[in-house]
Amino acid sequence: MAKALLHAGMTIDGFRLEERIHRGGMADIWRVTRDDVGFPIVMKAPLLDFEGDLSLLVGFEVEQMIMAELAGEHVPRLVANGDFAVQPYIVMERIEGPTLRARSRDRVLPVDEMIQVGIAVAQALSDLHQQQVLHLDLKPGNILFRPSGAAALIDFGLSRHERLPDLLDEQFHRPTGTPEYIAPEQLMQVRSDRRSDIYALGAILYELATGRLPFGVPSRMAKARRRVWRDPVPPRALRPDLPPALQECILKCLEPLPDARYRRAEDLAFDLRHPDLVELTERAHRLQQDDLRTVLGRRLRARAIMRRILAIATRPPTRPPLILVAVDLRPGLEPLRQALRDASASVLANMPGARLACVNVMPASLIAIDENVDAAGENIHVRRLAELRRWARPLQLPKGKISFHLLETRAVAAGILEFARSNRADHLVMGAHSAGGSFAGRAGGQIVADAPCTVTVVRAAEAPAGVAAPAGPLGEMHSKP
Amino acid sequence: MEKPHSVLVVDDEPNILLSLRYLMSSGGYDVRTARDGAEALAEIAREAPDVVLLDVMMPKLDGLTICEKIKSNPAWAGTRVIMLTARGREVERQKGLRLGADDYIVKPFSTRDAMARVAAVLARPRKTDA
Numbered sequence: 001m002a003k004a005l006l007h008a009g010m011t012i013d014g015f016r017l018e019e020r021i022h023r024g025g026m027a028d029i030w031r032v033t034r035d036d037v038g039f040p041i042v043m044k045a046p047l048l049d050f051e052g053d054l055s056l057l058v059g060f061e062v063e064q065m066i067m068a069e070l071a072g073e074h075v076p077r078l079v080a081n082g083d084f085a086v087q088p089y090i091v092m093e094r095i096e097g098p099t100l101r102a103r104s105r106d107r108v109l110p111v112d113e114m115i116q117v118g119i120a121v122a123q124a125l126s127d128l129h130q131q132q133v134l135h136l137d138l139k140p141g142n143i144l145f146r147p148s149g150a151a152a153l154i155d156f157g158l159s160r161h162e163r164l165p166d167l168l169d170e171q172f173h174r175p176t177g178t179p180e181y182i183a184p185e186q187l188m189q190v191r192s193d194r195r196s197d198i199y200a201l202g203a204i205l206y207e208l209a210t211g212r213l214p215f216g217v218p219s220r221m222a223k224a225r226r227r228v229w230r231d232p233v234p235p236r237a238l239r240p241d242l243p244p245a246l247q248e249c250i251l252k253c254l255e256p257l258p259d260a261r262y263r264r265a266e267d268l269a270f271d272l273r274h275p276d277l278v279e280l281t282e283r284a285h286r287l288q289q290d291d292l293r294t295v296l297g298r299r300l301r302a303r304a305i306m307r308r309i310l311a312i313a314t315r316p317p318t319r320p321p322l323i324l325v326a327v328d329l330r331p332g333l334e335p336l337r338q339a340l341r342d343a344s345a346s347v348l349a350n351m352p353g354a355r356l357a358c359v360n361v362m363p364a365s366l367i368a369i370d371e372n373v374d375a376a377g378e379n380i381h382v383r384r385l386a387e388l389r390r391w392a393r394p395l396q397l398p399k400g401k402i403s404f405h406l407l408e409t410r411a412v413a414a415g416i417l418e419f420a421r422s423n424r425a426d427h428l429v430m431g432a433h434s435a436g437g438s439f440a441g442r443a444g445g446q447i448v449a450d451a452p453c454t455v456t457v458v459r460a461a462e463a464p465a466g467v468a469a470p471a472g473p474l475g476e477m478h479s480k481p
Numbered sequence: 482m483e484k485p486h487s488v489l490v491v492d493d494e495p496n497i498l499l500s501l502r503y504l505m506s507s508g509g510y511d512v513r514t515a516r517d518g519a520e521a522l523a524e525i526a527r528e529a530p531d532v533v534l535l536d537v538m539m540p541k542l543d544g545l546t547i548c549e550k551i552k553s554n555p556a557w558a559g560t561r562v563i564m565l566t567a568r569g570r571e572v573e574r575q576k577g578l579r580l581g582a583d584d585y586i587v588k589p590f591s592t593r594d595a596m597a598r599v600a601a602v603l604a605r606p607r608k609t610d611a
């Protein structure tokens with residue numbers, strides 16, 4: 001790293017340092033210019049003596065890495081990253097501000113303004129989370145407002161990208177964040193729960209509403225653990241004109257258990273935008289902290305509560321639901337296949353995140369006789385897979401949403417049931433027809449009776465010529481407990 | 482040949498977009514999709530559809546806000562709105578209808594019912610025609 005001190009007038013990689021506009025604990029912010037950049041820019045450069053604390057250096061590397069992944073109006077536009085071997089820096093769009101810290105200094109915000117701020121920051125968080133980044137150090141000093149009113153988040157030195165290595169987690173085993181705003185799970189070094197940012201936003205809204213921090217200013221991280229068992233003074237006790245719906249929103253964000261908070265930042269934005277639709281609980285009407293006996297009880301159970309928080313916040317992501325559709329590819333059944341396609345689309349519409357597994361059953365005897373090659377010399381497996389793909393094409397499902405499987409089995413029903421069980425299918429879609437099809441009669445009945453999931457049995461809407469397929473409703477649902 | 486009715490499906494759940502795009506296209510509609518409120522408004526501004534199927538809970542702009550924007554813009558007076566609301570959220574439905582939505586569908590929904598409601602909303606006179 002270059003040891004020369006930065007000074008006004010010097011040029012680095014074509015950026016001319018005009019003036020230092022901010023000196024922080026770990027970095028300076030310089031107003032810089034470069035001829036080919038047509039908008040105001042700043043350079044964030046780490047203080048040269050910050051090498052004493054390795055985590056700050058790593059944090060700067062994290063910020064460079066994460067800013068390169070971000071886009072949109074809720075973050076400053078990245079212009080360039082400086083090489084650590086020469087001079088580390090981040091040059092980015094200058095957002096004039098002010099920060100939320102400056103905007104709210106020494107005053108509580110009027111309710112309307114507070115709601116607008118809350119919506120703007122929740123939208124910015126929602127956008128950040130959709131880009132798979134967790135801020136993890138949200139506080140008023142890290143929030144700027146554009147002239148449009150949109151909030152922009154800055155300072156990603158403690159952030160985490162869900163698809164990139166977490167350098168801070170790998171290298172340092174201590175909580176990271178700002179004690180005033182940090183979520184309980186972050187105190188236990190969990191850096192993977194989006195709801196940690198929602199907690200921080202709750203603490204910010206509390207501060208904007210009351211002029212006080214919900215849990216004061218803990219002198220060290222260990223003291224911040226108090227928030228696990230001690231509830232904050234209800235905001236309306238400090239500010240009676242605060243609408244109950246707003247108190248509901250704030251206290252819901254500040255719940256110690258992540259599952260009790262808003263699931264997504266956009267859900268919080270929705271409630272702030274439509275306070276008349278907020279479902280009020282006892283949180284909305286609280287005017288006192290919990291009594292000492294209750295608090296003492298929680299204090300005594302603190303370890304158990306923290307274990308629960310940890311379990312919730314580190315829960316592995318849920319597996320996407322699987323819809324299994326059994327497709328009969330024999331000639332003459334096109335109307336049935338059409339109905340299967342329609343039914344598959346209908347089931348998909350009501351299963352968020354689900355994917356479709358298309359299965360065709362090949363009697364094992366067929367393979368044995370033909371030695372995998374049909375009369376035309378084509379490989380049967382390849383041909384059937386191609387037919388399955390052709391069947392699914394109108395659904396236009398992207399990769400990852402659909403898979404294709406051939407099952408070789410002597411017993412059709414048992415094969416399908418085994419596939420459904422071993423892949424933990426959530427829903428099975430199959431055809432019912434009386435033309436001697438794979439699932440006719442007893443086989444179909446056995447699948448419906450023994451399936452480990454909900455089954456939709458589909459009938460063709462119209463009988464094709466020569467096939468006595470009964471007309472009937474699109475589907476019948478058989479739900480399993 | 483008569484121009485098919487146009488439908489814009491707006492939802493942040495990809496499965497709903499994929500399924501309704503397929504089913505509505507099969508039903509003869511001209512279908513477009515949008516994944517969030519901002520995209521939806523851009524699509525409507527590009528060309529106002531006959532019907533918008535609009536999820537209530539979405540990133541960026543929620544469905545109620547979009548419904549309000551559609552219904553307050555005279556240029557989009559010909560666009561009917563069907564809200565997609567969650568089960569048990571009666572207040573959302575009431576607010577949607579108050580803001581001018583033409584109908585609502587409760588999730589989880591039958592896609593056949595959704596298709597029937599689109600057809601029914603298109604068949605009846607617009608609220609502004611009354």
